[in-house]
Amino acid sequence: MRVTVIDYKAGNLASVLKALRHLGAEVEVTDADLGPLARAQRIVLPGVGHFAATKRLDVNGLTTCVRSAIARGVPFLGICVGMQWLYAGSSEAPEQAGLGHFPQLCSRFPECEQKVPHVGWNSLAAREGSKLLNGVGSGEFVYFTHSYKAPVTGDTAAEAFYIEPFAAAVERDNVMGVQFHPEKSGETGLKILRNFLEVEPC
Amino acid sequence: MLTKRIIACLDVRDGRVVKGVQFVDLIDAGDPATQAARHAREGADEIVLLDITATHEGRRTLLETVRTTAVELFVPFTVGGGIRTARDAEQVFEAGADKVSVNSAALADPSLIDAIGRTFGAQAVVVAIDARRDPGAADPVREAQVYVQGGRRPVGRTVVEWAREAEARGAGEILLTSMDSDGTRAGFDCELTAAVSEAVRIPVIASGGAGTVAHFADVFSLGKADAALAASIFHFGVSSARALKQELVAAGVPVRLPC
Numbered sequence: 001m002r003v004t005v006i007d008y009k010a011g012n013l014a015s016v017l018k019a020l021r022h023l024g025a026e027v028e029v030t031d032a033d034l035g036p037l038a039r040a041q042r043i044v045l046p047g048v049g050h051f052a053a054t055k056r057l058d059v060n061g062l063t064t065c066v067r068s069a070i071a072r073g074v075p076f077l078g079i080c081v082g083m084q085w086l087y088a089g090s091s092e093a094p095e096q097a098g099l100g101h102f103p104q105l106c107s108r109f110p111e112c113e114q115k116v117p118h119v120g121w122n123s124l125a126a127r128e129g130s131k132l133l134n135g136v137g138s139g140e141f142v143y144f145t146h147s148y149k150a151p152v153t154g155d156t157a158a159e160a161f162y163i164e165p166f167a168a169a170v171e172r173d174n175v176m177g178v179q180f181h182p183e184k185s186g187e188t189g190l191k192i193l194r195n196f197l198e199v200e201p202c
Numbered sequence: 203m204l205t206k207r208i209i210a211c212l213d214v215r216d217g218r219v220v221k222g223v224q225f226v227d228l229i230d231a232g233d234p235a236t237q238a239a240r241h242a243r244e245g246a247d248e249i250v251l252l253d254i255t256a257t258h259e260g261r262r263t264l265l266e267t268v269r270t271t272a273v274e275l276f277v278p279f280t281v282g283g284g285i286r287t288a289r290d291a292e293q294v295f296e297a298g299a300d301k302v303s304v305n306s307a308a309l310a311d312p313s314l315i316d317a318i319g320r321t322f323g324a325q326a327v328v329v330a331i332d333a334r335r336d337p338g339a340a341d342p343v344r345e346a347q348v349y350v351q352g353g354r355r356p357v358g359r360t361v362v363e364w365a366r367e368a369e370a371r372g373a374g375e376i377l378l379t380s381m382d383s384d385g386t387r388a389g390f391d392c393e394l395t396a397a398v399s400e401a402v403r404i405p406v407i408a409s410g411g412a413g414t415v416a417h418f419a420d421v422f423s424l425g426k427a428d429a430a431l432a433a434s435i436f437h438f439g440v441s442s443a444r445a446l447k448q449e450l451v452a453a454g455v456p457v458r459l460p461c
Contacts, residue, residue, distance in 0.1 A: 014272075014295065014296065014298050015298070015300055018272070018273065018298065019276060022274070022276075048323045048325055048326070049322070049323035049325075050323070115403050115404065115405060115428065116403060117324075117325065117374065117404065117405075118204065119325070119374070119375065119404075119405045119428070120204050120205060120206075120207050120247070120405070120428065120429070121204075121205045121207065121247055121458040122203065122204045122205065123203060123205075141205065141458040143247075143277070143278060144204075145325040145374070146325075161203065162204050181278075183276065184276060184277060184278050184300060185276070185277075186242065186276055186277055186460075187276075189276060190276060
């Protein structure tokens with residue numbers, strides 16, 4: 001199966017590409033070129049780093065392209081900042097709007113005794129019926145590294161807990177996001193990426 | 203629940219894993235890619251590859267070793283040793299590393315931390331600090347000194363102050379090695395680790411001195427470490443990450459058990 005991965009120069013793409021290829025995907029990388037998105041069968045938006053980096057998506061016209069791909073029913077997976085971008089925005093870069101597919105805002109973990117960023121392996125509590133987390137048992141661990149997070153809502157596919165509950169994964173029809181790094185989460189992460197590769201277009 | 207991380211460290215020289223006591227008497231401990239894959243399979247939460255010859259002999263990090271090690275590795279992978287510029291870091295990322303560890307080059311030019319963090323994100327920058335207690339100081343722990351050149355030369359800065367500066371410049375984690383404990387298998391320096399962990403808001407990885415399961419339990423509780431590095435304990439079949447973690451669970455330490 002073919003996967004189109006958007007390169008918007010936010011952190012390191014190599015690990016995501018490596019994991020997708022390991023699973024047998026035919027990977028196509030695009031940055032400024034909108035053609036691959038127009039005919040994409042599946043789209044992955046990776047990303048680590050700062051929410052402000054998503055500005056590049058607007059400048060290149062990628063945002064509009066992604067919006068129409070999503071409307072066509074193309075399965076979409078956002079990773080880390082790529083997930084946060086699916087929301088209306090983030091307090092990390094208030095001037096930068098997200099896609100707004102989910103209406104909430106992302107925010108920083110509250111200040112307290114515990115350290116921020118949240119770095120390391122934390123357990124998932126997946127909701128029944130998630131396509132993305134199919135076969136992922138409660139309490140399986142995945143790797144996180146982030147200071148901002150999305151709130152738990154009706155679209156949350158998996159919760160995790162650090163300082164407070166937050167959305168570790170979001171899913172509504174063909175639009176999915178994970179706050180953790182499936183490409184760095186061992187067998188559990190590979191299982192989640194494999195699930196994404198097997199999701200049928202809507 | 204966020205777990206404590208057990209990080210397998212591979213000291214690499216000339217493309218081979220080596221281990222010595224206090225950075226001398228090095229002996230061969232295998233192929234990096236094979237070792238990394240085995241540690242990940244057995245439940246290591248991350249892999250760190252340190253090219254220990256790079257700084258001494260001015261050699262570049264072994265990009266080919268990084269590439270072959272990264273190919274089938276699906277846990278976080280940190281590479282250190284000989285990274286002197288943002289361009290060096292970029293090459294290591296392109297070869298498949300998720301994080302770079304910088305040490306003496308960041309001491310010589312602290313803006314290296316800012317530069318790498320700006321391009322690749324704070325989560326990709328680990329600042330490694332080689333530390334020794336200062337026995338002559340009023341508080342040997344809080345005034346522990348930063349060393350370079352494999353623990354041979356003090357740079358005239360305290361560990362706590364340098365860790366704080368690294369954090370302020372955008373480091374994502376601190377890798378703290380006690381040169382007093384390294385290779386001794388007599389236990390981590392828990393007091394020093396706690397002093398640094400309390401001084402910063404970013405995770406601190408404790409290193410140097412792992413010998414028994416109790417040492418790990420101690421550095422997570424007394425030492426307030428977020429993660430701990432182990433090298434010699436995993437080599438030569440002495441122990442595995444799996445065995446270590448099973449015992450840590452029994453001791454009440456939250457860790458991720460491998461599938």
